[in-house]
Amino acid sequence: GAVVSQHPSRVICKSGTSVKIECRSLDFQATTMFWYRQFPKQSLMLMATSNEGSKATYEQGVEKDKFLINHASLTLSTLTVTSAHPEDSSFYICSARQALYNSPLHFGNGTRLTVT
């Protein structure tokens, strides 16, 4: 149980284009999902908290207009990297938890974004 699916696993795009990453909770409902960014050989940095039916909450220093988050249903959150630049190249990972008290966070397998 508690499977989080992330798609695509890898994407290469050109500078200036936008890329959408999907995060789905496959066997549970997630009122809250989280988006993390991870640089090579580094830890996971929380970017934003995605709340179903409301606006996302962004961490300090994360541009909300660049990283658009939509959480339209209890099983799907999307992250859109707009007008991508090479410095946006990174490993993006989503996570979700069941809408139950004290339920643990489960992570997707990540998306490797390369901007050329």
Add this chain to the structure above:
Amino acid sequence: GENVEQHPSTLSVQEGDSAVIKCTYSDSASNYFPWYKQELGKGPQLIIDIRSNVGEKKDQRIAVTLNKTAKHFSLHITETQPEDSAVYFCAASYSGGGADGLTFGKGTHLIIQP
């Protein structure tokens, strides 16, 4: 906000020996401490977690201990096997039942020598 320190950054042990990874946290309000294992190119996988109302938790070869007074917690892996080689992350958060993201340590690259 919360700050999590993790040591060591790299740990090499002989197969069959034990491995210990240690973390400290700064926010005394944190009450949830999970450990994740991340293999190359994959997302983190939850391997064990502990809440502040207990001092120790064990699951087969893996155990976690928590010292709330000192604000540190540790991961213990016994009888290590080659498949234990990965990067391990500790994390901390306040889990009040609502939305809360985890603060991660910087990770420990565990290498199991055959």
